[in-house]
Amino acid sequence: MARSLTRLDAISGGLALLTALAGLAVYPRLPAEVAIHFSASGQPDNYAPRAVAVAAIPVVMVLTHLVIKWAARVDPPDDPRTMRGITVATMLLLAVVHGLVLAWNLGYAVPFDLVLVGVLVWGALVAGYAVVREYGLGI
Structure with a gap:
């Protein structure tokens, strides 16, 4: 049985798409090897080819959305807004x-x-949002 896309799927997908479009918009201006990780002092310590650097985070966003969605199905929160908030924030x-x-x-x-x-x-x-949503705390 196929499930339809939810509003949260659309929001997450839209954010991943916008992120991908931002990368594509600046793609020609990026160096061939893009710094993708930085030390605590702000110095780059890992590089990736330009195409990988532009595509990686949008792909990670989609995968993260799917993992969070799966986690919510396996262990649903008491308040459905918890996972929506965590997903959008992530x-x-x-x-x-x-x-x-x-x-x-x-x-x-930067x-x-x-x-x-x-x-x-x-x-x-x-974390505070999740605790308040799941345990109430009078809010």
């Missing part, structure tokens, strides 16, 4: 990270200390 994080990697490779200054703080804040907010 897709947005991956899209932003992809954008920052593209920006750095295009020569823009403040890695602020990126790290942002990811930590994101993690705390997503």
Whole structure:
């Protein structure tokens, strides 16, 4: 029995598509070898061919969406909004990270200390959101 696409599927797919289009838009301006990972000091420590770097995160976004969807089926949360919020937040994080990697490779200054703080804040907010949704806490 085939399942129809949900609004969440459309949102996640749309974000992955926008992320892919952003990569394709700047593709000609990217170096042949794109820095894809950075040390804590902000220095690149891993590279990938341009095509792989542009395609990897959109593919990871789709796969992540499918894994989260599967996890919600295997162990459904008490509040269905929990997984929707986590899914959208995760897709947005991956899209932003992809954008920052593209920006750095295009020569823009990316403040890695602020990126790290942002990811930590994101993690705390997503975890807090899940706890509030699942355990109530009066909200």
